[in-house]
Amino acid sequence: xxxxxxxxxxxxxRAGRTDRRAFVARLAGLGISAPFASLLLASAGVAQxxxxxxxxxxxxGGGALKMLFWQGPTLLNPHFAIGxxxxxxxxxxxxxxxxxxxxxxxxxxxxxxxxSRANGGIAADGRSVxxxxxxxxxxHDGRPFTADxxxxxxxxxxxxxxxxxxxxxxxGIVAAKKVDTHTVRYEFKTPTPLWDRAAxxxxxxxxxxxxxxxxxxxxxxxxxxxxxxxxxRFVDFKPGDLLRGELNRDYHGANRPHFDSxxxxxxGDATSAARAVLQTGEYDFGWNxxxxxxxxxxxxxxxxxxxxxxxSGDVEVILINHxxxxxxxxGERSSARSHHPILSDHAVREALTLLLDRKSVQAFVYGRAxxxxxxxxxxxxxxxxxxxxxxxxxxxxxxxxxxAGWKRGADGIRAKDGRxxxxxxxxxxxxxxxxxxxxxxxxxxxxxxxxxxxAIAASVFFSSDVANxxxxxxxxxxxxxxxxxxxxxxxxTFLQWFVSWQIASKANKWQGVNxxxxxxxxxxxxxxxxxxxxxPIKRTALVIAMNDFVCRxxxxxxxxYRPSIYGVARQLVAPLSGWxxxxxxxxxxxxxx
Amino acid sequence: MGQYLLRRLLIAVPSLLGISIVLFTVLxxxxxxxxxxxxxxxxxxxxxxxxxxxxFGLDDPIWQRYFRWLVAMLHGDWGFSFISRxxxxxxxxxxxxxxxxxxxxxxxxxxLIALPVGIYSAARPYSWFDRIASTLALIGFSLPTFFTGxxxxxxxxxxxxxxxFVYRADLSATGWAWWVEQFKQSIMPITVLxxxxxxxxxxxxxxxxxxxxxxxxxxxxxxxxxxxxxxIVKHVARNAMIPVVTLVALTMPQVFGGxxxxxxxxxxxxIGSLLIxxxxxxxxxxxxxxxxxxxxxxIAFNLLADLLYGWxxxxxxxx
Numbered sequence: 001x002x003x004x005x006x007x008x009x010x011x012x013x014r015a016g017r018t019d020r021r022a023f024v025a026r027l028a029g030l031g032i033s034a035p036f037a038s039l040l041l042a043s044a045g046v047a048q049x050x051x052x053x054x055x056x057x058x059x060x061g062g063g064a065l066k067m068l069f070w071q072g073p074t075l076l077n078p079h080f081a082i083g084x085x086x087x088x089x090x091x092x093x094x095x096x097x098x099x100x101x102x103x104x105x106x107x108x109x110x111x112x113x114x115x116s117r118a119n120g121g122i123a124a125d126g127r128s129v130x131x132x133x134x135x136x137x138x139x140h141d142g143r144p145f146t147a148d149x150x151x152x153x154x155x156x157x158x159x160x161x162x163x164x165x166x167x168x169x170x171x172g173i174v175a176a177k178k179v180d181t182h183t184v185r186y187e188f189k190t191p192t193p194l195w196d197r198a199a200x201x202x203x204x205x206x207x208x209x210x211x212x213x214x215x216x217x218x219x220x221x222x223x224x225x226x227x228x229x230x231x232x233r234f235v236d237f238k239p240g241d242l243l244r245g246e247l248n249r250d251y252h253g254a255n256r257p258h259f260d261s262x263x264x265x266x267x268g269d270a271t272s273a274a275r276a277v278l279q280t281g282e283y284d285f286g287w288n289x290x291x292x293x294x295x296x297x298x299x300x301x302x303x304x305x306x307x308x309x310x311x312s313g314d315v316e317v318i319l320i321n322h323x324x325x326x327x328x329x330x331g332e333r334s335s336a337r338s339h340h341p342i343l344s345d346h347a348v349r350e351a352l353t354l355l356l357d358r359k360s361v362q363a364f365v366y367g368r369a370x371x372x373x374x375x376x377x378x379x380x381x382x383x384x385x386x387x388x389x390x391x392x393x394x395x396x397x398x399x400x401x402x403x404a405g406w407k408r409g410a411d412g413i414r415a416k417d418g419r420x421x422x423x424x425x426x427x428x429x430x431x432x433x434x435x436x437x438x439x440x441x442x443x444x445x446x447x448x449x450x451x452x453x454x455a456i457a458a459s460v461f462f463s464s465d466v467a468n469x470x471x472x473x474x475x476x477x478x479x480x481x482x483x484x485x486x487x488x489x490x491x492x493t494f495l496q497w498f499v500s501w502q503i504a505s506k507a508n509k510w511q512g513v514n515x516x517x518x519x520x521x522x523x524x525x526x527x528x529x530x531x532x533x534x535x536p537i538k539r540t541a542l543v544i545a546m547n548d549f550v551c552r553x554x555x556x557x558x559x560x561y562r563p564s565i566y567g568v569a570r571q572l573v574a575p576l577s578g579w580x581x582x583x584x585x586x587x588x589x590x591x592x593x
Numbered sequence: 594m595g596q597y598l599l600r601r602l603l604i605a606v607p608s609l610l611g612i613s614i615v616l617f618t619v620l621x622x623x624x625x626x627x628x629x630x631x632x633x634x635x636x637x638x639x640x641x642x643x644x645x646x647x648x649f650g651l652d653d654p655i656w657q658r659y660f661r662w663l664v665a666m667l668h669g670d671w672g673f674s675f676i677s678r679x680x681x682x683x684x685x686x687x688x689x690x691x692x693x694x695x696x697x698x699x700x701x702x703x704x705l706i707a708l709p710v711g712i713y714s715a716a717r718p719y720s721w722f723d724r725i726a727s728t729l730a731l732i733g734f735s736l737p738t739f740f741t742g743x744x745x746x747x748x749x750x751x752x753x754x755x756x757x758f759v760y761r762a763d764l765s766a767t768g769w770a771w772w773v774e775q776f777k778q779s780i781m782p783i784t785v786l787x788x789x790x791x792x793x794x795x796x797x798x799x800x801x802x803x804x805x806x807x808x809x810x811x812x813x814x815x816x817x818x819x820x821x822x823x824x825i826v827k828h829v830a831r832n833a834m835i836p837v838v839t840l841v842a843l844t845m846p847q848v849f850g851g852x853x854x855x856x857x858x859x860x861x862x863x864i865g866s867l868l869i870x871x872x873x874x875x876x877x878x879x880x881x882x883x884x885x886x887x888x889x890x891x892i893a894f895n896l897l898a899d900l901l902y903g904w905x906x907x908x909x910x911x912x
Contacts, residue, residue, distance in 0.1 A: 064765065068759065074674075074676045074677040074874075075676070075677050075678050075679070077678070080678055082628065082676060160644065163641075163644060163645055163648045164641075165641055165645075167641060168638045168641060171638075218673065218678050223678060223679075224679065236763055238687050238688075238762060238763075238862060239674075239677040239679055239684060239687070240677070240862075240866075240867065240870050241688075241762060241862035241866075242761065242762055242763055242862065244763060261765070263761075263763075263765075265759060265761060265860065267857075267860045267862065267866055267870070268759070268857060268858075268860040269857070272746075272758070272858075272860075275751075276758070276759055279751065280750055280751060280754065280758070282750075282757055282758070282759060283759070457624070459624075459626065459873070459874070459875055460624045460626075462626075463624070463626030463628075464626055464628065464639055464642045464643055464646065465624065465626045468624050470624070473639070509643060511638075511639035511640060511642075511643060512639075513638075513639070
């Protein structure tokens, strides 16, 4: 994908020759996520699509909204949120400047408008972004919401003593400056086309948290009794179990919210949560229904509720270890200084890609919850490379391996120079992942590659415990599989997965994000160039170039693209988005009569 | 008696210390990381995860962490949940009322079934009543709670649509409506647990009563013309209760510990589900506190059982 082609595409949208949706879909095919594509349009001065109309004509009157989360929120301070479940709970009471809608567009929440070059919000030099805030917003205790609150949240989250988990959202922002009472400016370390950083960080009130910054953060009473600007006021919270809220009479959105009370029940398992929403109708909304699609379809046949699959950037990938996990170098296996004796052969990597039967994985394992893709939306795409398509071909894999000199032995396993094509393939314990593992093992066997499967408890696999050998960061195996959550629009995080200075090693306590230990000077150069490129269109071209590069090299094997799966009661209208938390749009939810 | 009590309490101190050391070591050696969930969130860089580990002292040697925990415990500080960032005692206390209501009620139900049925069966051994009761008891404690629980849900919630299968600690209704809803949502978990526990106890009460009912003093009581009812209640039951009291007293801590499986199926927010969540998330302070409370209760109820013996059988004295 060349820069000129991208420019033409953007021009087509501006001139009305192509509609936004088609543009976003086209870029998705090129490995660019929807939010990223939308940002590109916004920076190019193409107006936002008008939000769909909200139906209810008055505030309240919708009765109770009952939601079931099989993992309940355990805390209510957005800056301490450990997982998505905690952020979801926060959105009932707190809000952010903006949220990402289903198409990946930014929709204003506490901001009066989305910054753009046209309205002067985005600085021409790419060094800052200016947000104007809504004027009539009040915290639940009656205090006005002002620029001071936004500035405070930056200081609070970035104080290392607070030990906040939201600090990364402010990455690259060096200062939050108050311009006037309702205008705030984020200043960036370097000129960046990614001005939407921290746009959807949920904000807490300065007046209640100011006294509890840094080391005292755990003592703040508001940690457990949130006072926000959101559509619902806090009523009761039992960590991990129950969260209740009631209608906020002073909410800043007209005729919003619709429900008189909300209840979020946590605990149990995903299957029975799906049952309670889809089959018995006991609950109105079921979060993140990680249940086999076949079961969901059966439950759905009761017609009490429906399954909604929201496109998101989450992709399941198989990582290839480019370092040698079986030899110790300087007291460390999988050391960055080593090369994998077999997987450094391009033909073997390409054969491994060809042997992944993605269509069967989708048909027999994931169903609606995983769409076969050779293309990682938000991540490396291979669609634009005419030589490599989503292809499953045992014959071609066999031919490739034959040509590369890997000969079948008496046991049917290929070998060359005394090395057998045997790999250890690890992942976390999860019935779906184990099924994918065995499908892959079977097709690899057909090409004379033997896979040894290993499953590790998720709490160990994803742990940062340096003493444990089974973590995904140490990667003491040849292949490993897990999901990349691509919720944030910035592909930068994922692109860092292949740069040499991010290689996970003993020296950085295996915290480097390049867990595949991939190293290539050309890629590093492209990445550096993308970091300093201010023109959004040029940068996008670079991103696509990097995607291509990694895919042609078969540095990683994408498996499926995973939409977020929610259960929604029949009457409930909920504009869910896979690019943000499900409850980020809670103010817009209503029940049809 | 007072001296005996004091001695028992003093013996409990080293036992508790020993228990806490074992618990802490096992938990510390177990693999896992309370912040592993963050690894799945690309917005949280690994440095944050590492910083939190350091912040909560997870990278210190085990013995240092143990002494820190012990000293805090002696000051009455139960610790601080890594996951919820809340004091552990608040977390546990918020789960106590539901646990007592549901698990406690099921234990009462179990006793109400076990005592009369067991004693009556023993009074008329091998009668039709005894045979039916024995068969049902056998079925009752052979079926695990996760099976009966799901069976009840399938029947009453899904087929008949009479009862909800998600337990809610905060019902919005008030007055009579509250009681009705509370009854509707509690009946299934209480029945499942109560019948399971009751079935086992019935067998126990029956055999304990049978041991006593054939003794000479019972024949004597009958010979002097006492009514059968008086014989059973005053002479048989009281003596038969000694082994039963031990059993019941030792099961009582479970009221607190909860019934993990049943709580999970019906989403009862009791201490059992708190414990299982904490274990899954490697939230060591919570696991430590819950198991430690459990250990204390086992020791306390053991002592209580010993004291009850004296009341039931005055021949037993404490030295």
